[in-house]
Amino acid sequence: MPRQTNATLFSAHETCVRGDLWLLGEHRLYCGDATIPENVARLFAGERFALCFTSPPYSDQRTYKLSSFDWQSVMCGAFDQIVAHGESDCHILVNLGLSHKKRQVDMYWLPWLFHCDQAGWPLFGWYVWEKNGVMFRENDGRLFMSHEFIFHFNRERR
Numbered sequence: 001m002p003r004q005t006n007a008t009l010f011s012a013h014e015t016c017v018r019g020d021l022w023l024l025g026e027h028r029l030y031c032g033d034a035t036i037p038e039n040v041a042r043l044f045a046g047e048r049f050a051l052c053f054t055s056p057p058y059s060d061q062r063t064y065k066l067s068s069f070d071w072q073s074v075m076c077g078a079f080d081q082i083v084a085h086g087e088s089d090c091h092i093l094v095n096l097g098l099s100h101k102k103r104q105v106d107m108y109w110l111p112w113l114f115h116c117d118q119a120g121w122p123l124f125g126w127y128v129w130e131k132n133g134v135m136f137r138e139n140d141g142r143l144f145m146s147h148e149f150i151f152h153f154n155r156e157r158r
Contacts (some may be wrong), residue, residue, distance in 0.1 A: 026041060035077030037084070044085040052082055055095040071108060076115045089156040092121070095129065097148040109151070116153060125152035 022029040098105040099106040
């Protein structure tokens with residue numbers, strides 16, 4: 001059975017296992033698959049959010065100790081679960097980074113953006129998060145990226 005923990009202090013030895021729900025004051029942290037409706041419902045516990053800011057895996061740039069996975073399916077499924085728990089005028093911000101394949105920029109997020117738009121959540125804004133200037137070091141012939149993107153979704157005016 002998944003544990004539910006009221007956490008006031010974390011030690012370096014705390015371990016989060018799939019199914020854990022951490023209560024952090026007014027906030028919650030859930031360790032699990034965000035594409036499963038029951039998991040997300042447990043996290044939100046019947047409440048609705050006004051703002052969601054999340055940083056999911058960036059295409060295939062990091063392993064996160066996961067086996068291979070279908071990024072589009074995970075992102076579309078997770079987004080569908082997120083919007084199910086937001087207020088009608090909520091804002092959803094998603095942080096994603098660049099990926100390169102075959103020596104060119106991989107715009108892996110395009111099919112996901114189309115999915116969001118078709119679900120009634122158009123791209124409201126697309127921002128650049130500057131992360132301390134350009135890093136001059138080798139990155140397969142490119143300057144090392146010092147920014148990431150933030151995709152902003154909103155469907156109703158506040």
